[in-house]
Amino acid sequence: MHLLVLFHILQSLLLAAHSCPSLCSCHDGKSGIAELRLVQCSDPGITAVPISVPADTVKLRLEKTPISKVSRAAFYNLSELRFLWLTYNSITLIHPSSFVNLKALRELRLDGNLLTSFPWEGLRDMPRLQTLGLHNNRLSSLPAHAALFLPNITYLDLSSNRLTILPAELLDLWFPLPGQSEGQVERRILGLHDNPWLCDCQISMLMSLSMTLGSTVVLMDQLLMCSKSLSQSELLQTQAELSRCMRPSVQPAATRVISPMGSNVILRCDATGYPTPTLTWIKTSTYTNCCQQDNLDNSEQLPRILESFMQESPRVGVRWSIISLNGLSYKDAGEYRCQARNMAGISEALIKLKVMGITKLPHLPKKSRKISSKSPSKYRKPYQMSAITNVPSVKDNQILSSITPFSSNQAKKPQSLVTFLEHVRKY
Numbered sequence: 001m002h003l004l005v006l007f008h009i010l011q012s013l014l015l016a017a018h019s020c021p022s023l024c025s026c027h028d029g030k031s032g033i034a035e036l037r038l039v040q041c042s043d044p045g046i047t048a049v050p051i052s053v054p055a056d057t058v059k060l061r062l063e064k065t066p067i068s069k070v071s072r073a074a075f076y077n078l079s080e081l082r083f084l085w086l087t088y089n090s091i092t093l094i095h096p097s098s099f100v101n102l103k104a105l106r107e108l109r110l111d112g113n114l115l116t117s118f119p120w121e122g123l124r125d126m127p128r129l130q131t132l133g134l135h136n137n138r139l140s141s142l143p144a145h146a147a148l149f150l151p152n153i154t155y156l157d158l159s160s161n162r163l164t165i166l167p168a169e170l171l172d173l174w175f176p177l178p179g180q181s182e183g184q185v186e187r188r189i190l191g192l193h194d195n196p197w198l199c200d201c202q203i204s205m206l207m208s209l210s211m212t213l214g215s216t217v218v219l220m221d222q223l224l225m226c227s228k229s230l231s232q233s234e235l236l237q238t239q240a241e242l243s244r245c246m247r248p249s250v251q252p253a254a255t256r257v258i259s260p261m262g263s264n265v266i267l268r269c270d271a272t273g274y275p276t277p278t279l280t281w282i283k284t285s286t287y288t289n290c291c292q293q294d295n296l297d298n299s300e301q302l303p304r305i306l307e308s309f310m311q312e313s314p315r316v317g318v319r320w321s322i323i324s325l326n327g328l329s330y331k332d333a334g335e336y337r338c339q340a341r342n343m344a345g346i347s348e349a350l351i352k353l354k355v356m357g358i359t360k361l362p363h364l365p366k367k368s369r370k371i372s373s374k375s376p377s378k379y380r381k382p383y384q385m386s387a388i389t390n391v392p393s394v395k396d397n398q399i400l401s402s403i404t405p406f407s408s409n410q411a412k413k414p415q416s417l418v419t420f421l422e423h424v425r426k427y
């Protein structure tokens with residue numbers, strides 16, 4: 001008798017674990033030796049995400065139903081799910097916490113719904129996601145913060161939406177600087193076509209960068225149309241907007257700096273460009289032929305990105321940045337690159353720093369000045385003190401007061417981007 005009760009309990013537990021939600025069909029597929037549970041629901045009678053989907057489901061297809069919203073933790077029990085297709089429903093709203101616990105999900109497809117926005121931060125709950133399909137929705141904007149949650153996505157389909165502007169942050173993510181990408185850059189497939197894009201700097205750069213040889217980004221359809229049918233006057237307008245694109249130009253304050261051991265050095269770099277460039281400092285080499293080899297720390301990994309001590313953009317199109325090296329040692333000697341980047345391109349300047357030994361600290365200025373005064377024009381540009389050596393004790397306000405502010409008469413006139421524009425116009 002007891003055994004019979006136990007048997008019934010066990011049986012109902014098993015049934016509960018493997019029961020199929022009503023109006024859905026459940027199958028066991030096989031992949032190698034593993035059994036894969038597939039659940040498919042596409043009945044017009046389904047009005048909400050079913051709650052009794054078996055916990056070991058690997059693929060869930062919920063398609064062509066009148067479901068209009070996905071609520072918080074809707075798939076909480078499905079931690080083994082790898083494919084979630086919610087295509088061709090009537091979804092207008094997705095709660096930002098809809099996807100919690102989808103630890104194994106690789107593929108999320110939401111094509112053919114009525115989404116006007118997508119909760120990008122929700123991607124945090126799906127760390128293994130690679131494929132995100134949002135084709136054929138009503139998305140009208142891509143926020144800049146989406147770039148924070150998209151680094152692992154290698155297939156992103158945003159085609160057939162209402163997007164007009166691509167944030168610069170996404171371009172930075174998809175086309176990283178050579179020194180900034182960690183390890184191998186993943187190949188990405190992007191669907192951006194069939195959106196009313198404004199043909200601005202970003203779109204032009206995206207098209208030309210994705211067509212360059214060896215680009216890691218592949219567009220599903222390379223033809224990105226501009227929002228308006230181009231009448232003559234609109235064509236001129238587009239060109240005017242494009243002509244604002246300006247490749248960065250970098251002016252380091254000095255290209256060679258010599259400073260005694262133990263002293264403090266500030267390296268400064270100014271850049272212009274439109275859109276306002278971002279600046280990165282990279283140390284690319286040390287001097288290995290230095291007489292004081294014992295003092296060299298060869299464990300340093302190069303190239304290395306340095307954190308800038310200060311960075312500011314006093315106005316649109318202009319940015320400056322400084323790094324501060326305190327108590328110079330031989331391992332600080334080497335080549336520093338100041339790299340400016342915007343959608344129109346990259347440019348960089350090289351600064352060589354030499355560290356002189358011999359003298360002891362408080363008397364060092366005499367000897368070091370002698371050295372640098374021998375060939376001042378070679379080591380320092382006369383008009384601007386961008387490398388300030390021998391700052392005895394560095395405090396923020398001292399540095400601030402000793403930095404020459406970037407003024408417009410010092411700035412070189414921005415280069416025109418004739419060659420770039422000609423390049424872009426081809427497309």
Ligand SMILES: *[C@@H]1O[C@H](CO)[C@@H](O)[C@H](O)[C@H]1NC(C)=O
Binds near residue numbers: 051052073075077
């Ligand atoms: C998850 O499972 C529990 C217990 O079986 C159930 O009560 C709950 O409704 C399920 N939640 C979802 C979202 O399916």
Ligand SMILES: *[C@@H]1O[C@H](CO)[C@@H](O)[C@H](O)[C@H]1NC(C)=O
Binds near residue numbers: 123124148149
């Ligand atoms: C990207 O993948 C890594 C490694 O799997 C993971 O730790 C990280 O959380 C993922 N990032 C996002 C935004 O999903």
